[in-house]
Amino acid sequence: MGGIHRERPGADAMAGATGDPAVALGDDLWMSAGWSNSYLVGTDDGRVVVNTGMGFEGPLHVRAYESVDDSPTRAVVLTQGHYDHVGGVDVFRATGPAGGPEPDVVAQANFTVWRDDNERLEAFRSRNSAFAFMDAILAAMEHARSVGVDAVAQARPEPTVLVDDRLTLTIGGRELELIATPGGETFDSMILWLPDCRTLVSGNLFGPLFGHVPNLVTIRGDRYRDALQYVDSLDVVAELQPERLVTGHFDPIVGADRIAAEVADLQEAMRWVHDRTVDGMNAGTDVWTLMEQVRVPEHLDVGEGYGQTKWNVRAIWEHYAGWFHHRSTTELYGVHPLATAPDVVAAAGADALLAAARVHRDAGRPVEALQLCDLVLATDAEHAAARSVALDATRALLESTGNFWESAWLRRSITKLGGA
Numbered sequence: 001m002g003g004i005h006r007e008r009p010g011a012d013a014m015a016g017a018t019g020d021p022a023v024a025l026g027d028d029l030w031m032s033a034g035w036s037n038s039y040l041v042g043t044d045d046g047r048v049v050v051n052t053g054m055g056f057e058g059p060l061h062v063r064a065y066e067s068v069d070d071s072p073t074r075a076v077v078l079t080q081g082h083y084d085h086v087g088g089v090d091v092f093r094a095t096g097p098a099g100g101p102e103p104d105v106v107a108q109a110n111f112t113v114w115r116d117d118n119e120r121l122e123a124f125r126s127r128n129s130a131f132a133f134m135d136a137i138l139a140a141m142e143h144a145r146s147v148g149v150d151a152v153a154q155a156r157p158e159p160t161v162l163v164d165d166r167l168t169l170t171i172g173g174r175e176l177e178l179i180a181t182p183g184g185e186t187f188d189s190m191i192l193w194l195p196d197c198r199t200l201v202s203g204n205l206f207g208p209l210f211g212h213v214p215n216l217v218t219i220r221g222d223r224y225r226d227a228l229q230y231v232d233s234l235d236v237v238a239e240l241q242p243e244r245l246v247t248g249h250f251d252p253i254v255g256a257d258r259i260a261a262e263v264a265d266l267q268e269a270m271r272w273v274h275d276r277t278v279d280g281m282n283a284g285t286d287v288w289t290l291m292e293q294v295r296v297p298e299h300l301d302v303g304e305g306y307g308q309t310k311w312n313v314r315a316i317w318e319h320y321a322g323w324f325h326h327r328s329t330t331e332l333y334g335v336h337p338l339a340t341a342p343d344v345v346a347a348a349g350a351d352a353l354l355a356a357a358r359v360h361r362d363a364g365r366p367v368e369a370l371q372l373c374d375l376v377l378a379t380d381a382e383h384a385a386a387r388s389v390a391l392d393a394t395r396a397l398l399e400s401t402g403n404f405w406e407s408a409w410l411r412r413s414i415t416k417l418g419g420a
Helices: 055-066 089-093 111-120 122-146 227-240 256-283 287-293 309-321 341-348 350-362 366-379 384-399 404-416
Strands: 023-026 029-032 038-043 046-050 073-077 104-108 161-163 166-171 174-180 190-194 199-203 244-247
Touching (some): 038 174, 055 089, 073 166, 122 404, 161 166, 161 174, 199 227, 227 309, 256 309, 350 384, 366 384, 384 404
Parallel strands (some): 046 073, 073 104
Antiparallel strands (some): 174 190, 190 199
């Protein structure tokens, strides 16, 4: 068993909501795919909506559900506070029963902390994620406009029901169990268990891509996730033994044994990486060596399409030990690492540095080549030869990765260097 990641789409396949009729998953459960999937749980007293997409996607998800179930919305469940889960909340709150109370908004107790983080750092996080998502989001927004959806502001939800650990709701005769999983993609992560059909709506408990190692911290900038808390949160899946796993992206995974085996592999992989990183820290091995050396055991066929083990090693290190790596006294001071680049270039000569960079490039050491190019480009950003070598090195790195975040960053770097 295992290797489910090989059968499922990668992050590049994520796309905005279309407004097409929701897809029946069985057991009165419906899916409206989008930038992050939204789900409808049918009950005898109206519908429960799980996640609402970006703000501009909200009306499209409503349209998708109205075509299959026009009953009023009784509750909106948010599995985490990321923008692509909560943006359409206001749209769905307007679809409650006529003349009745607005639907409840149900979230984990840490939701408002996460929401406030997003608002506090909105400019920073938007700027730092644009290289990966902006083109796709703009295309999704254009589609929404093309099918008659006007601009909709991103919601700032105020939950009416907060879940500390576990909470069971009964709506229209249907039992919904909400379980906090703080080791998920965010520390306000929560899952929904439907015992009547043994279905777990996991959101991004595993990250956006099921079957892949998690991203303990994204390069766009988030709070660190705790590796051991991630492992512990996955224990909930083993406890519930779902027959069907409904994730934040793409189609459900079916089969209790298959799901259990994959989850066990993901836990073993994370424990191994955590423990080898801690062993290395105690042995005095530096973080860069550990990033190169620590690997998921070969018998565990898990993907690295969104997170990567080398990044997780550094995240574990810094989660425990912080930003100071005991490498150099200069780490303690607010002086840019390339502040003396002009002095190095003046002393060694740009030609000599680039000759060394070409040696590294030709020997299959593109990162070392980029380090030398950075010195020259920090002195002269338009230096043609340095840009050329840097382009070659960056393209070599792009050819060697299948990771969504790394690929997006490298493509951006190639464009900035003048490449196509």
